[in-house]
Amino acid sequence: MHHALYDGWSLPRILGAVEKAYNGGVLEERPGFNAFVQYLSQQDQEATTNYWQTTLAGCEATMFPPLPPSIHQPVANAMLEHQCPPLPRTMASDTTTSTLIRAAWAIVAGNYTSSDDVVFGATVTGRNAPVAGIEDIVGPAIATVPVRVRLPRDWTVPALLAAVQQQATEMIPYEQTGLQRIAKMGADAQHACGFQTLLIVQPADDGLESDKSLGRWQTKSELQDFTTYALMVQCTLATERVQITASFDPQVIEQWQVQRMLGQLGFVAQQLAEAGGKTTVAEIDTLTPEDRQQLWKWNGEVPPVVERCVHELFVEQARARPDAAAICAWDGEMKYGELDELSSRLAGYLVGLGVGPEAIVPLCFEKSMWTVVAMLAVLKAGGAFAPLDPEHPASRHEEIFRQTGARVVLASAQHSTLCSGGNRTVVVVSEAAMRELPSEASEASTTDKRTTTRTKAQPDNPAYVLFTSGSTGKPKGVVIEHRAILTSCLGHGKAFNLTSDSRFLQFSSYTFDVSITEIWTTLLVGGCTCVPSESDKKDDLSKAINALDANWAYLTSTVAKLLDPERIPGLQNLILGAELVTDHDWNRWSPYARQITAYGPTECCVLCTFYSGTLGFYTGLLGKSVASVSWVVDPNDHHKLAPLGAVGELLVEGPILARGYLNDAEKTAAAFIDDPAWLLEGCDQHAGRRGRLYKTGDLVTTMQTAI
Known part of the structure; x- marks a missing residue:
């Protein structure tokens, strides 16, 4: 079936009705889809335009992943899966898991674009609309919206989650606008609608288990309906785990990088869920233990110095x-x-x-x-x-x-x-x-x-x-x-x-x-x-x-x-x-x-x-x-390593470094640093060390294929 007739929310209800009818049951009357259509027709168009123009005003976010010049239309024909433990429920009771994952993805994406202004797409169910019986309506209420998240480093995690939650709530009346219409509301809106990452958060499809009457129902992922984005991330929430599935275009973003990002998403989400009330956005670490281990595997030994003239x-x-x-x-x-x-x-x-x-x-x-x-x-x-x-x-x-x-x-x-x-x-x-x-x-x-x-x-x-x-x-x-x-x-x-x-x-x-x-x-x-x-x-x-x-x-x-x-x-x-x-x-x-x-x-x-x-x-x-050896650190904090694939400042360690700047101890101290925290700490299989490093000021990414 095509999404013009149904959406993922409707499918279990359709199958339940078919099964009940097949077994001779009596079907209860459901609210008609026309009620949802009527709701849409009554939207305040001026308020809608004002909302999106205000929300996306001044948006200059770098889109991730960037499309190579040779690719005008990505084709997401590769897929990866990653499982992470269930998210602990220590966060505020009014913060949804969907909000948590949106915030986590914003932090991860911000690392990859070196920006505190992040835009990505999100697919919403549309079932929060103020329509009687909206949960039982069978029909396509699904919608895709641009989500803009700002990430001030000094914000506390609760403040960030509250802002993302509030944004999601305020967006409900306007989420059915459609990307084509939003993009026509100004240059900022058009830029925001050019996102190349789509995030989908959904509950497990408990209603689609195999049935003796209908046999096994083969479902397809929501990702298969959105293959025109370079990267699509679907998070399926189950009691025992969070299943993260990514569909991507390997000509735009490599498989190893997607695999790393999925691990980083789960890692950041866990930290957000467990964060204390005073934990700031800057304190959230995007470098997974696996990333740290790999970096030390590459940089475990500093080349020896030649002590000659x-x-x-x-x-x-x-x-x-x-x-x-x-x-x-x-x-x-x-x-x-x-x-x-x-x-x-x-x-x-x-x-x-x-x-x-x-x-x-x-x-x-x-x-x-x-x-x-x-x-x-x-x-x-x-x-x-x-x-x-x-x-x-x-x-x-x-x-x-x-x-x-x-x-x-x-x-x-x-x-x-x-x-x-x-x-x-x-x-x-x-x-x-x-x-x-x-x-x-x-x-x-x-x-x-x-x-x-x-x-x-x-x-x-x-x-x-x-x-x-x-x-x-x-x-x-x-x-x-x-x-x-x-x-x-x-x-x-x-x-x-x-x-x-x-x-x-x-x-x-x-x-x-x-x-x-x-x-x-x-x-x-x-x-x-x-x-x-x-x-x-x-x-x-x-x-x-x-x-x-x-x-x-x-x-x-x-x-x-x-x-x-x-x-x-x-x-x-x-x-x-x-x-x-x-x-x-x-x-x-x-x-x-x-x-x-x-x-x-x-x-x-x-x-x-x-x-x-x-x-x-x-x-x-x-x-x-x-x-020498090269490290990539958070551009705003050289005491934090950047995750693999993310944008960061290049630091160089080793015996080729200059003594410093002539007669300028202040500039020397600012550019040449000693013993950053991560260097002293090392990792599980590599002891930390003391060291002197030069801050190049250049933004780079660590690519697994370039090492």
């Missing part, structure tokens, strides 16, 4: 391959042995100028092989380098000089005048300048032993400081220690399979931390960093890639779009990062190069996640952690 590992490479190419630049080439010798000479001179551990030395260079010499020399002297962009205004440079307390600056001959002034010593680094270094520096660098004696840098000393714009536009220095850069570079270098055969294009600005991968990850694995000129970088990058014989590049999607893959056949490996990577970006390069997408804030030493699979990429995928 960057220049020490470089020297090991230089001794192992002194004649191998270290730098191939537009302005010259340099072997490992030459780079080691020149940087040691300059380091000796810098030590004489007072450069040592914790000293920060700004660098101001155009693209050049001499920049690498300058960086390495600062490290060998024990200091930390801080790259400047010659194109930035002088006021920014002065602010960086002030913050670093710089007394020594290294620069190219072209840009040395940008750094003069104050009490600073500007050291020009070039081929000619290197020949003019004092003989004492040259002599002091003749033995590794004497240089090592002067260099007192330890793994916990800074190796570089990168200045970002900061939220106020004021330069904000991110301090990265030796052990962090080594742990990161060696970690992602191994993950990417960088080798001594790698020739990495040095495309990025020195003030952008991708340059650390292009230069230092490459040199630490024995590869060659390939440096184009500024003009080639801007005007003909393909020509530069071919001329330098680069087989690796780390580019933004925007830059990659400007290149023709067929013009650069030697570029065998392409890392895309620093901005959103779309399916189109990925697919465009797939036939031509091995691809990696990478993500990481400056505070996490270049990158902390990557993806390099050949299949399964989708827009926005970050991939798995490298040299």
